[in-house]
Amino acid sequence: MPPLDDNRYLKGGPVAARIIAEVRAAAQQATDEGFRPKLVSITVGDVAAVDVYVRNQRAKAELAGIDFEERRFPAELTAGELEAAIHGMNADPRITGIIIQRPVPAHIPIKAIQAAVHPLKDVEGMHPASIGNIVYNQLDLAPCTAAASVELLKATGLDLKGLEVVVVGHSEIVGKPIAFLLMSEGATVTVCHHMTRSLAAHARRADALFVAVGKPRLIKADMVKPGAAVIDIGINAETLPDGSSRIVGDVDTESVKEVASWITPVPGGVGPVTVAILLRNTMVALNRQRAVYRATFGTAEATLAAE
Template sequence: MNATIIDGKSFAEQTLAQTRAEAQALSAAGWAPRLVSISVGDVAAAELYVRNQQKRAEAAGVGFEARNYPASISLEQLQGVLAGLNADPRINGIIIQRPLPAHIPVKALQKAVHPLKDVEGMHPASIGNIVYNDLELGPCTAVAAVEILKSLPLQMEGLNVCVIGHSEIVGKPIAFLMMGLGATVTVCHHMTRQVAVHSRAADAVFVAVGKPGLVHGDMLKPGAALIDIGINRVDGRTVGDADFDSCAEVAGWITPVPGGVGPVTVSILMKNAVRATRLQMEHYQAAFAAAV
């Protein structure tokens, strides 16, 4: 094995320590960060994520409340719940857990969360701000993946980057984030011909497709960074989108699955929660400041 394995857990702990210090400062000013998690119906699929988020929130000094609503709740009722949370200054961030029942479109709920409380970075305004290189509340997974790459001894300006996967909340935001850093970016998707031609020319490869073993070592430039964002279950194990063993023989750096991008994503969620609290504090101070 030639590649340096990137320790996402260690990276996440460093981020949480910085976030905790800011959360303590906000709490001292009367603005204790607080998150509300919204799940609908059977929570078994999301239960592990909620527990992990609560644990990380406690480590970051962020209050956390999990709310579950019956599967029979209507979209209009849930939008009403979100409107109440949007208007409550004691709540600083809202997380929509997935999966949702078929009659509840996730995009409709994401649009219903106020942009200042969109700690997941999935509101259309949050996604759109990336085009302008505004990263106050960016989509957590995309930001986590880019932050990991930025931590490596690579010059971002002019870096040749290949993004495999073009989803609205991961692949496309990563492409815009990297362009904002000065990288030259190629985006591959299911209609791309000869993905390996593009990935072999890249200094850094991001893969986020949801297909185990999609990327093999012979698809990488020797010494390239590989950021594997995929999460798949194969024979009872959690694996990424890359064939780890063959890629580790060629890459210079590689993120493992689990233990790579995942922990950093949750730490970015908590960082967003504290940022959102600060933005709301500044908003209220500006809106209700006493006239001099």
């Protein structure tokens, strides 16, 4: 197997740019028709892991023509206060999408908070009703990182039907939805986690390996099948001996790139596509809200014309 050359790096930039261009056209059209998309990001407390994400959300939303507002709450906020703020946003017609940045402080029950977001404004697909849609093979609004990871695998041109895929990590927001999305596409999916007996034995069977654990260099070259596609979802801050810090993934890219046929770099891989999918989801949510307006206020003729 030849070592990976430069164009086998599965870069997120071009995939993200294509998605953002599509979102931009859709946002422009919706705005012209009187439905301006607006995404609100909720952060509770100071979380370094969220800062990069929110900064990129703001920058790309601006590029796509989507209004963006960041609402930062103090770490002492109670769950009740946060729920009340979310209910206010649900009822505000100017706000068309809401994302709750994770993690939130331990005293706030994240599941209850995600369920407080109205499903029609749930741009991250984390409301139980939204995540349930994925089980029913309705895939147009999936959790952003999971959808981004699958989008990158598709960019290899590999046929997902019958593809042997291993997902390492089974969190609700990343690993599990990846497994469901891939099952819907016809892949044969194995999910590994911290109790898996031989991670290496499973990982080595994979034609496509997804890694979402949060442990730098967990996946080494001897755990990867020659010619596989490796999607590295990890975003870990690493401090260098000189005191500076950088972002690394969960895969030992230096060694794995000698074995794999495709590998997503960190940074520059899944991250930028995650942001693009969030904006695409914002338009999916807006279109669902418009369908409700049409169904509620449209005359029969107008409803037919819009279809």
